[in-house]
Amino acid sequence: MKLQSIRPSTTVNGCTDCPIRPRAVCAHCNDAELVALDRIKHYKTWKAGETIVHEGAPLDFAASVVTGCATLSRSLEDGRRQIVGLLLPSDFIGRPGRARSEHAIEAASDVTLCTFRRAPFEALLQESPRIASRLLAMSLDELDATREWMLLLGRKTAREKVATFLLALLRRTATGPGPYRTDLPLSREEIATFLGLTIETVSRQLTSLRKDGVIGLDGLRTVTCADLQRLGAESGAEVAEALLP
Amino acid sequence: MKLQSIRPSTTVNGCTDCPIRPRAVCAHCNDAELVALDRIKHYKTWKAGETIVHEGAPLDFAASVVTGCATLSRSLEDGRRQIVGLLLPSDFIGRPGRARSEHAIEAASDVTLCTFRRAPFEALLQESPRIASRLLAMSLDELDATREWMLLLGRKTAREKVATFLLALLRRTATGPGPYRTDLPLSREEIATFLGLTIETVSRQLTSLRKDGVIGLDGLRTVTCADLQRLGAESGAEVAEALLP
DNA sequence: CGCTACATTTGATCCGGGTCAAGGTTTGTC
DNA sequence: GACAAACCTTGACCCGGATCAAATGTAGCG
Numbered sequence: 001m002k003l004q005s006i007r008p009s010t011t012v013n014g015c016t017d018c019p020i021r022p023r024a025v026c027a028h029c030n031d032a033e034l035v036a037l038d039r040i041k042h043y044k045t046w047k048a049g050e051t052i053v054h055e056g057a058p059l060d061f062a063a064s065v066v067t068g069c070a071t072l073s074r075s076l077e078d079g080r081r082q083i084v085g086l087l088l089p090s091d092f093i094g095r096p097g098r099a100r101s102e103h104a105i106e107a108a109s110d111v112t113l114c115t116f117r118r119a120p121f122e123a124l125l126q127e128s129p130r131i132a133s134r135l136l137a138m139s140l141d142e143l144d145a146t147r148e149w150m151l152l153l154g155r156k157t158a159r160e161k162v163a164t165f166l167l168a169l170l171r172r173t174a175t176g177p178g179p180y181r182t183d184l185p186l187s188r189e190e191i192a193t194f195l196g197l198t199i200e201t202v203s204r205q206l207t208s209l210r211k212d213g214v215i216g217l218d219g220l221r222t223v224t225c226a227d228l229q230r231l232g233a234e235s236g237a238e239v240a241e242a243l244l245p
Numbered sequence: 246m247k248l249q250s251i252r253p254s255t256t257v258n259g260c261t262d263c264p265i266r267p268r269a270v271c272a273h274c275n276d277a278e279l280v281a282l283d284r285i286k287h288y289k290t291w292k293a294g295e296t297i298v299h300e301g302a303p304l305d306f307a308a309s310v311v312t313g314c315a316t317l318s319r320s321l322e323d324g325r326r327q328i329v330g331l332l333l334p335s336d337f338i339g340r341p342g343r344a345r346s347e348h349a350i351e352a353a354s355d356v357t358l359c360t361f362r363r364a365p366f367e368a369l370l371q372e373s374p375r376i377a378s379r380l381l382a383m384s385l386d387e388l389d390a391t392r393e394w395m396l397l398l399g400r401k402t403a404r405e406k407v408a409t410f411l412l413a414l415l416r417r418t419a420t421g422p423g424p425y426r427t428d429l430p431l432s433r434e435e436i437a438t439f440l441g442l443t444i445e446t447v448s449r450q451l452t453s454l455r456k457d458g459v460i461g462l463d464g465l466r467t468v469t470c471a472d473l474q475r476l477g478a479e480s481g482a483e484v485a486e487a488l489l490p
Numbered sequence: 491c492g493c494t495a496c497a498t499t500t501g502a503t504c505c506g507g508g509t510c511a512a513g514g515t516t517t518g519t520c
Numbered sequence: 521g522a523c524a525a526a527c528c529t530t531g532a533c534c535c536g537g538a539t540c541a542a543a544t545g546t547a548g549c550g
Contacts, residue, residue, distance in 0.1 A: 055484055074396045076481050082399040084392040097382045102389045129374055132381065137342045139384040144347045146391045147329040151319045153398035154327040154441030158507065188528060196399030201507055203529055220516070220528070236321050403537065433498065446537055448499055465498070465546075 033128050040120040046070075046107040059101040061115040062094025068111035069185035072103040073193065083194040085146070088172065088185065092138060096122055108186055148238070153196045156236050161195040162205040163234035166215060170225055179226040181218070209234065278373050285365040291315075291352040304346040306360045307339025313356035314430035317348040318438065328439040330391070333417065333430065337383060341367055353431055393483070398441045401481050406440040407450040408479035411460060415470055424471040426463070454479065 043066070046052055052070060053059055065087050072085035084103060087093060093105065093113070116124075125132045152164055173182040184191070188206075192199045209215045214231055216224040225231050288311070291297055297315060298304055310332050317330035329348060332338060338350065338358070361369075370377045397409055418427040429436070433451075437444045454460045459476055461469040470476050 072392070074392060075484050076396070076400060077484055078481070080400040080481075082396040084395045095385055097378070098385065103392065125378075126374075129371070129377070132374070132377060133342070133370075136377065136381045136384060139381060139388060140340055140343065143384060143388050143391060146388060146395065147317070147319060147348065150329045150391065150395055150398055151321070151327040153395055155321060155325040198508060199528080200509085200530085204507090207529070236323070236325075238319065238321055443538060444498080445500085445539080449537090452499070 033124070033131060036124050036128075037116070040116050040124070042115050042117070043112060044115055045110065045112045048107055048109045048111075050107045052105040052107060052111070052113075053101045053103075055104040056100060056102070058099055059093075059095060060099075060118045062092070062096070062118065062121045063113040063115040065089050065091045065093070066112040066114050069108040070111050071106050071108050071186070071190060071194070073106065074103055081193050082196065083190065084149075085142075086185070086194070092135075094121070096125055096135065108190055151238070158195075158197055158201050159205050159208065159234060160236035161197060162191075162202060163209065163214070163231055164236070165191065165195060166209075166223055166225070167228065167231050167235050170223070170228060170231070179224055180228065181222065181224045184221045184223060278369070278376060281369050281373075282361065285361050285369070287360050287362070288357060289360055290355065290357045293352055293354045293356075295352045297350040297352060297356070297358075298346045298348075300349040301345060301347070303344055304338075304340060305344075305363045307337070307341070307363065307366045308358040308360040310334050310336045310338070311357040311359050314353040315356050316351050316353050316431070316435065316439070318351065319348055326438050327441065328435065329394075330387075331430070331439070337380075339366070341370055341380065353435055396483065403440075403442055403446050404450050404453065404479060405481035406442060407436075407447060408454065408459070408476055409481070410436065410440060411454075411468055411470070412473065412476050412480050415468070415473060415476070424469055425473065426467065426469045429466045429468060 055073075055075060067089055070087040070093075071083045072087065073081050073083045075081045086108075087105070094116075095101070125135065152161055156164065169182050169184070170180045174180050186194065188199045188202050191197075192202045195202065197205075206215075206217065210217050214225070214227075214234055216226075218224055291313075300318075300320060312334055315332040315338075316328045317332065318326055318328045320326045331353075332350070339361075340346070370380065397406055401409065414427050414429070415425045419425050431439065433444045433447050436442075437447045440447065442450075451460075451462065455462050459470070459472075459479055461471075463469055
C-alpha cells in the first residue's frame with residue numbers, strides 16, 4: 001500500500017514475498033515466522049487493466065506485490081476518480097481487522113501478488129508482535145507518504161505535480177549513478193488520475209519538461225534524467241527537514 | 246491524528262485521556278493498562294495560534310486531544326501550506342518508532358493535550374499487544390480518512406469541498422436529531438488551507454450555500470443545517486459502499 | 491463609546507488548467 | 521504490411537477559482 005515517497009523508504013527494494021521486509025536484513029522475521037508465512041502464501045496474477053478488488057468489496061487476503069504495478073483509487077458517483085496510492089514490488093496490501101477495501105485495487109500492468117489468506121495471516125499477527133509492530137511502522141510510513149501527496153494535490157502546479165511524480169519514480173527505481181532512467185508504470189491517463197490533472201495537461205507538461213531539457217523521453221513510456229537536482233527544483237520541493245527550531 | 250471522516254468513526258466521542266478509546270466500552274484496555282497510562286500521563290495546554298511541534302522537529306511524546314482543535318500541516322519552501330489533518334477531542338498524536346514529526350502541529354484554538362512521554366508509552370505498547378493492535382486499527386482508519394481527503398483535493402469543486410467539510414464537522418459533532426449546529430473550529434483562512442482553496446473562495450462558497458438555503462450562518466463561526474441529506478448532495482458524495490460486485 | 495487591528499465579505503479582473511476537437515503515433519492482429 | 525483501435529500530442533477556446541483591491545463587519549481595549 002506504500003505510496004511513492006520522495007525520500008528513499010525503508011520499505012523500498014525489500015523482499016517481495018515477505019510483507020515484513022526487507023528480507024535480506026530481516027530483523028523482523030525469525031525463522032519460525034518466515035516458515036509460517038511461507039506455509040500460507042499463494043501466488044496469483046492479474047492482467048493489465050483487470051480489477052483486483054472493487055471499491056467497497058470484501059478483501060479476504062493480505063498480499064505483497066511481487067511484480068508489476070497496481071493502483072488504489074476512490075471514485076465519486078459521477079465517475080470522477082482519484083488514484084490514492086501506487087503499489088509497486090515489495091509494497092503491501094491488507095487491512096488487519098477490516099473485512100472490506102475502501103478503495104478499488106486495479107492492475108496497472110500485469111501484476112503478480114504473493115497473497116496470504118486473511119485468517120491465518122491475522123493469526124500470525126497475533127502470535128508475532130514483531131510482525132505486528134513492523135506493520136504499524138509501515139502504516140505510519142504510508143500515512144506520511146499519503147499526506148505528502150495531499151500537499152501535492154492541494155497546492156502544487158501542474159508542472160510541479162508532474163516533476164514530483166517523475167522524481168519519486170526515478171528515486172525509487174534508481175540504480176547506481178546517473179543518468180537515471182525508468183519506465184513509467186502508468187499510462188498518461190493513470191498519471192493524470194494520480195495527480196489530479198487531465199490527460200492533456202500531463203502530456204503538455206511532459207513535453208514542456210522535455211523541451212526545457214529537464215528530462216528526456218525515450219519512447220512513450222521511458223523517462224531519463226541526467227540531473228535529479230534540476231528535476232527537484234521543478235518539483236516545488238518541500239521544506240528541508242533540516243530546518244529544526 | 247484522525248482526519249475528519251465522512252462516516253461516523255469508531256474513534257469519535259471516545260475517551261479523551263486514553264489513547265485506546267472509547268473508554269466507556271473499553272474492551273482494549275484492562276485495568277492494568279489504564280493504570281499504567283494514568284501513571285505516565287501529563288496535561289499541557291497551548292494558546293490558539295501557538296505551534297505545538299514544528300515541521301521536522303523532534304516529537305518526544307504521544308498524546309490525546311482533551312479539548313480544543315489542532316492542525317497538522319506541511320509546507321513548501323515558498324510558504325504554500327496544506328493542512329493534512331485536523332485533531333479534535335479524542336484524536337491521537339504520536340508515531341511509535343519515529344523520533345520526529347513530518348508535520349507541523351499547531352493549536353487552532355486553545356488546546357489541552359493529555360501527553361505521554363515517549364519512552365514509557367512505547368514500553369507500554371511492547372507489553373500490551375491489545376493497545377498496539379488498537380493503534381494499528383486507528384492508523385488504518387486514519388489512512389482511509391486521509392485518502393478520502395485526497396479524492397476531495399484532487400477532484401472536487403470548491404462548492405463540494407466546502408460542503409464536504411461542513412458535513413464532516415456536523416456529522417462529527419451532531420447530537421440528537423436536527424436541526425444540526427456546530428461551531429467552526431477553524432478560521433476561514435485555515436479552512437482554505439485545509440481544502441486547497443483561497444480564503445476568498447471559501448467565503449464565497451459559504452455565502453452561496455447560505456443564500457441557497459443549504460446551511461445557515463449564525464455569526465461568523467456557527468453553522469446550522471436542517472437537512473444533512475441536502476448538504477450531502479452538494480458534497481459530491483462518494484460511491485456508496487453498498488455497490489458490491 | 492470610539493478607536494484600532496484584524497477577520498471576513500464582496501467586486502473586478504486574470505490566468506492555469508479544463509474542455510473540445512483534430513491529428514499523429516504506437517501497438518496489436520490477421 | 522495493412523488495418524483498426526488505443527494511446528498520445530497539439531491547438532483553440534473557455535471557465536472556475538486565484539489574485540488584487542476595497543469595503544464591511546467584529547472583537548478587543550482604553
